[in-house]
Amino acid sequence: MIEIRNLSRLYDGLAVVDDVSLTVETGQLAVLVGTSGSGKTTLLRMINRLVQPSSGQVLIDGVDTATLPAHLLRRRIGYAIQGHGLFPHRSVAQNIATVPRLLGWPRRQIDARVDELLALFQLDPAAFRGRMPHQLSGGQAQRVGVARALAAKPDLLLMDEPFGALDPLIRAKAQDDLRQIQRQLGTTLILVTHDMTEAVDLGDRIAVMDGGKLLQYDAPARILTDPATPFVRDLIGTADRALRLLSLARVGDIAAPGQAEGPAIAPGASLRDALAECLWSGRDALPVEGGGIVTLNALRAKARPR
Amino acid sequence: MLLSPPGVLFALIGTAGLALPLVQFKPNRIVTGEGIGLHALPLGLPLAAALCGLLLATCLGRWPAALRLAAAVSGFVTVILSLGLAASHLTPEGNTIARVSPASGFWLLLLAFGLMLADAVGRLRPSLAMRWLMLAAALGLVAAILASGLLDGVSVMREYASRRDLFGREAQAHLMLAFGSLGAALLVGIPAGIAIFQAPRWRGPVLGVLNILQTIPSLALFGIMIPVFGWVAASLPGAARLGVAGIGVFPALVALFLYSLLPVVSNTLAGLSGVPAATRDAALGLGMTRPQVLAQVLVPLALPVLLAAVRIVLVQNIGLAVIAGLIGGGGFGTFVFQGLNQTAMDLVLLGALPTIALALVAGIALDLLIQAAHRGTP
Ligand SMILES: Nc1ncnc2c1ncn2[C@@H]1O[C@H](COP(=O)(O)OP(=O)(O)O)[C@@H](O)[C@H]1O
Ligand SMILES: [Mg+2]
Numbered sequence: 001m002i003e004i005r006n007l008s009r010l011y012d013g014l015a016v017v018d019d020v021s022l023t024v025e026t027g028q029l030a031v032l033v034g035t036s037g038s039g040k041t042t043l044l045r046m047i048n049r050l051v052q053p054s055s056g057q058v059l060i061d062g063v064d065t066a067t068l069p070a071h072l073l074r075r076r077i078g079y080a081i082q083g084h085g086l087f088p089h090r091s092v093a094q095n096i097a098t099v100p101r102l103l104g105w106p107r108r109q110i111d112a113r114v115d116e117l118l119a120l121f122q123l124d125p126a127a128f129r130g131r132m133p134h135q136l137s138g139g140q141a142q143r144v145g146v147a148r149a150l151a152a153k154p155d156l157l158l159m160d161e162p163f164g165a166l167d168p169l170i171r172a173k174a175q176d177d178l179r180q181i182q183r184q185l186g187t188t189l190i191l192v193t194h195d196m197t198e199a200v201d202l203g204d205r206i207a208v209m210d211g212g213k214l215l216q217y218d219a220p221a222r223i224l225t226d227p228a229t230p231f232v233r234d235l236i237g238t239a240d241r242a243l244r245l246l247s248l249a250r251v252g253d254i255a256a257p258g259q260a261e262g263p264a265i266a267p268g269a270s271l272r273d274a275l276a277e278c279l280w281s282g283r284d285a286l287p288v289e290g291g292g293i294v295t296l297n298a299l300r301a302k303a304r305p306r
Numbered sequence: 307m308l309l310s311p312p313g314v315l316f317a318l319i320g321t322a323g324l325a326l327p328l329v330q331f332k333p334n335r336i337v338t339g340e341g342i343g344l345h346a347l348p349l350g351l352p353l354a355a356a357l358c359g360l361l362l363a364t365c366l367g368r369w370p371a372a373l374r375l376a377a378a379v380s381g382f383v384t385v386i387l388s389l390g391l392a393a394s395h396l397t398p399e400g401n402t403i404a405r406v407s408p409a410s411g412f413w414l415l416l417l418a419f420g421l422m423l424a425d426a427v428g429r430l431r432p433s434l435a436m437r438w439l440m441l442a443a444a445l446g447l448v449a450a451i452l453a454s455g456l457l458d459g460v461s462v463m464r465e466y467a468s469r470r471d472l473f474g475r476e477a478q479a480h481l482m483l484a485f486g487s488l489g490a491a492l493l494v495g496i497p498a499g500i501a502i503f504q505a506p507r508w509r510g511p512v513l514g515v516l517n518i519l520q521t522i523p524s525l526a527l528f529g530i531m532i533p534v535f536g537w538v539a540a541s542l543p544g545a546a547r548l549g550v551a552g553i554g555v556f557p558a559l560v561a562l563f564l565y566s567l568l569p570v571v572s573n574t575l576a577g578l579s580g581v582p583a584a585t586r587d588a589a590l591g592l593g594m595t596r597p598q599v600l601a602q603v604l605v606p607l608a609l610p611v612l613l614a615a616v617r618i619v620l621v622q623n624i625g626l627a628v629i630a631g632l633i634g635g636g637g638f639g640t641f642v643f644q645g646l647n648q649t650a651m652d653l654v655l656l657g658a659l660p661t662i663a664l665a666l667v668a669g670i671a672l673d674l675l676i677q678a679a680h681r682g683t684p
Contacts, residue, residue: 048591050587050590050591071593071594071595072593073593074590074591074592074593075592075593076593079588079591079592081584081587081588081591082584083584084584084588085582085584085585085587085588085591086585086588087585087588087589087603087607088585088607089606089607098592098594099592099593102592102593102594102598145588148592149592
């Protein structure tokens with residue numbers, strides 16, 4: 001569990017991060033979102049003390065991070081940044097092995113871990129181990145950057161706009177993969193983005209920042225239905241918030257008993273997909289695989305604030 | 307294209323060289339002698355015709371680079387052998403006073419084929435290993451020609467023959483001056499560059515002082531150092547025993563060291579500053595200590611720029627070390643200044659030619675090292 005308590009950072013007397021408090025539960029994915037210059041990066045970098053807080057505390061599992069030597073703290077926290085920051089003079093394997101080597105893992109264990117991570121990120125170990133960073137595509141380099149951050153099995157992973165440099169198609173896939181890997185490993189993750197869609201798609205919790213202040217810290221559905229300030233509402237955009245809301249829930253969650261015509265939909269599909277299917281096929285209800293139905297009325301009810 | 311423009315240039319230089327005297331014949335080493343062309347020597351006409359043919363033929367485009375290289379090497383060797391031939395033919399039997407020196411025609415021909423050689427190597431785009439092999443082969447060829455005795459009649463080699471031991475010692479002294487000052491500059495300059503990289507406030511002052519040092523002419527620098535170190539040696543107990551002196555090796559080393567500092571410090575700074583901020587951030591963020599970031603990330607990535615500084619300094623110091631001859635610091639400069647005093651150009655050449663060769667070889671070798679350091683990074 002990460003507790004951020006009254007954290008502030010001043011530059012030249014001006015608060016760039018202003019009295020921010022928030023808690024991220026173990027295994028959760030929290031997204032810091034806000035316009036450029038709102039202080040997201042500074043807040044993130046105070047967690048691994050690349051930036052020294054002016055006041056306030058960061059506690060990891062109850063331990064004040066200020067009491068630990070900074071470099072030892074950072075070896076326990078994964079860190080991945082936009083543009084990946086891979087070491088250009090080191091091979092993919094050497095890059096991924098950075099923290100395990102700093103921690104003095106035995107050679108064999110490091111090699112095994114490198115291969116395990118490459119496989120996890122769908123990069124063939126035999127082909128990629130020896131490559132140099134400039135021989136990777138943007139998407140591959142980004143994955144190696146995340147693999148490097150995860151190498152020493154950190155309990156906490158910090159990511160600063162990790163998908164910013166990727167084109168939309170690759171970005172969607174990378175986001176999916178990240179979410180899956182995060183769930184699978186149970187890593188607590190704090191991710192910075194300026195993209196609200198990414199925040200809604202990925203976050204268990206979303207922290208909206210503006211001018212160094214934390215405006216709202218809530219589950220995505222609450223941010224969509226109850227924006228705390230006009231700024232938050234503007235950031236979400238009002239045009240497609242109903243659809244975004246639908247994309248947060250699964251068909252299985254609202255399946256009701258009944259019968260319906262036509263091909264069935266998977267229980268794991270989003271309500272947004274279900275709505276699209278209803279409209280496309282002109283049906284008022286869809287059968288759900290494994291039993292039950294989902295109706296247009298139920299979908300309509302889910303697309304509105306309560 | 308029908309004609310190769312560089313080829314035409316080399317041919318112009320070379321044919322001018324053929325028209326000018328190849329050697330100068332002097333009854334003794336001081337007087338000015340008479341110029342003698344290649345064509346005036348026995349076997350000279352066919353040799354001149356062969357060289358002329360090579361020069362004209364390589365004017366044509368569409369020569370494969372390897373063939374150009376072969377032409378350049380054979381031209382180069384032919385010119386040098388012609389010099390040896392001229393020397394042995396022109397010097398009367400048993401005469402040790404008469405001198406045969408290379409003249410303007412020889413130098414122009416050498417230049418023409420040297421340029422052709424560089425051009426051909428450039429077109430050939432050899433691999434790194436191949437370049438090392440070529441450098442070694444060139445050195446081997448020169449050594450073989452010198453060892454064969456074919457050039458022993460040439461004035462410079464005559465001067466060498468009468469100073470064999472001294473030449474060896476001065477060569478050692480020259481290398482010591484060039485490499486010693488480089489080593490000292492690296493020892494001081496790299497830490498200084500790292501220090502001002504980490505403390506940006508000091509960049510202006512440090513680089514400013516080094517810049518001023520760099521602009522002081524070497525003679526003026528000696529003018530300052532001779533009295534200062536002379537005084538230090540005389541008045542500070544123990545200083546003289548440590549080698550401090552107003553003239554000799556010490557001030558020469560100090561001068562070369564001072565001139566080397568600016569390139570080393572500024573290239574260290576440039577190399578470190580050139581490492582992307584994201585890379586440095588990642589290194590710190592992953593938990594490297596500052597020394598680890600420096601040793602594992604910053605310095606390796608700055609290495610090509612650092613090696614460029616080593617190249618600049620080494621080539622510069624090999625040349626500048628000649629000045630040491632002026633203040634009794636030894637090195638090839640000794641021959642240059644002795645020769646100037648005696649107006650014996652052959653003696654000047656005995657100092658100048660090895661200096662040029664050394665600088666050339668050092669420059670090429672370091673270029674190859676820099677290329678090797680660049681591999682692996684884009
Ligand atoms: N080292 C620094 N010195 C001075 N100002 C800084 C420094 N780092 C960040 N800032 C300022 O703090 C503000 C927030 O920056 P940042 O945390 O990078 O925002 P974000 O990541 O949300 O775009 C910006 O106005 C930036 O100019
Ligand atoms: Mg940022």
